[in-house]
Amino acid sequence: MTRQFFVFGLAPLHCEYLNAVHGAEQYQWRKLFSDDEIVWYPDRPMRELLSEAEQTVAQCNGELAGIINHWDFPSSALHPFLCRQFGLRSASPEAVLKCEHKYWSRLEQKKALPEWIPDFCAIDPFAKDPLSQVTIDFPFWLKPVVSHSSQLGFRIENERELIQALKVIRGDVRRLGELLNTALERVSVPTEVGEVDGNWCIAEGLLKGKQCGIEGTVVNGNYYVHGIVDTVKDSRNLSFTRYEYPSVWPEYAQQKICDAGEALLRQIGFDNSAFGIEFFWDEETDDFKVLEINTRISQSHSDQFIKVHGVSNHEAALDIPLNRHTDFSNMRGDYQCAAKFMLRRYEDTTVTRIPTASEIEALQESIPGCKISILVDEGTRLSDLSSQDSYSFEVANICLGGQSQEEMLSSYRDLAAALHFEFSDGRGFEPFQFKSVRY
Structure with missing residues (x-):
């Protein structure tokens, strides 16, 4: 009998990733919400999402083998509740929410690795005097207690910028905040978290240096790392420009973050789930810091794993x-390295032309393994795009492999220059996003 897996936000591209696992012919992938319903800031209450998910899974008329998640909140929070409902293996809801609630997570992280955690404090954006809650020095990074993809995240230099950022945050923070609050009602939240709920923010000291993440699983208490992916920002350190695999960090630094990841997850009581943990390393001072803990593999890394290992990282998601x-x-794939590049514009403008299907096909055929996804349409005002960070707009994704990093980066620069976009401001793509070297 075919074993059935429900997959959050299943899209056609994900089927390609899922079918790049060993024995894929033995499995059936079933959609649990579209990505529009579960990824791009859903407007539905958590109770409604959970109820619909339970009804969908209950209709499975074959062997229900598991539920796979490769997205951020709220599917990350729905996942453990659903697994518990249907007797499937997963981390506990409490452990997952300790990671998803960024303030609660920092409290737990500090218990395990106090030297690896930046100064932080909670801020109620709706407080009459939010400045009085700031207990760390400027500058700092401000973000909601629950968010993803750097949405509603701001670098804050002074009191004026804090007030401006909080005005923006107040207008949208409840969309995910109320979803988290409903999930928190179902678990026991410790008194040290206090009144800090999903509609609050966290301010954190700025992190310096190189950024990368470990991806792995904890299975029956056994901790494994299956990959380390570098997260590269533009030269102004504003927005992510690529996820590159495998990491080029020195071996000792990779080992340090792998050991740190285990300490963090054991403190949280995290078991029987996939995870991804982001770190910073300041090469000059040899200082390591934790950015955040995610409770899933990342579908943004899947193409890189296929290119380098010949299988998707969904292979690990199936381990649970x-x-x-x-x-x-x-496992060996066709390439020594691979990356997902995010092509961006940093100024708001309107798209007046996008590459045609034939142009994209010709470019993809010119470089083996190349995949180009256009994320905008003609007439799109960039500021109308959903799920963007606070400093730029993602207009295309380009996945590439190479036998060396130099070859891969050169191919990307050539491809980006060949993609025929036009914008109403008459400008092209900002050059500072194209790094010619790793760091």
Whole structure:
């Protein structure tokens, strides 16, 4: 009998990733919400989302093997509740929410690795005097207690910028905040978290240096890392420009963050789930810091794993329901390195032309393994795009592999220059997003 897996936000591209696992012919992938319903700031209450998900999964008329999540909140929070409802393996809801609630997570992280955690404090954006809540020095990074993709995140230099950022945050923070609050009602939140709920923000000291993330699983208490992915920002350190695999960090630095990841997850009581943890490393001072803990693999890394290992990182996501461990080191793909690039514009403007289908096809055929996804339409005002960070607008994704980093970066620059976009301001793509070297 075919084993059935429900997948949050299943889209056609994800089917390609899922079918790049061993024995894919034995499995059936079933959609649990579209990405529009669960990814791009859903406007539905958490209770309604959970109820619909329970009804959908209950209609499974075959062997229900598991539920796979590769998206951020709210699907990350729905996942453990659903698994508990249907007797499937997953981390506990409490452990997941300790990670998703960024303030609660920092409190737990500090218990495990106090030297790895930046100064932080909670801020109620609706307080009459939010400045009185700031207990760390300027500058700092401000973000909601629950968010993803750097949405509603701001670098704050002074009191004036804080007030301006809070005005923006107040207008949208409840969209995800209320979803988190409903989830928090179902678990026991410790008194140290206090009144800090999903509609609050967290201010954190700025992190310096290189950024990368470990991706792995905890299976029956056994901790595994299956990949380390570099997260590269533009030269102004504003927005992400690529996810590159494998990491080019030195071996000792990679080992340090892998050991740190285990300490963090054991403190949280995280078991039987996939995870991704982001770190910063200041090479000059050899100082390491934790950015955040995610409770899933990332679908943004899947193409890189296929190119380098010949299988998607969904192979690891299957380890939890199938009660196994996959060793990616024994797998070889067609490339030595791979990356997902995010092509951006940093100024608001209107798209007046996008590359045609034939142009994209010709470019993809010119470089083996190249995949180009256009994220805007002609007539799109960039400021109308959903789920963007606070400093730029993502207009295309380009996935590439290479036999060396230099070859791969050169191919990307050539492709970006060949993509025929036009914008109403008459400008092209800002050059500072194209780094010619790794760092």
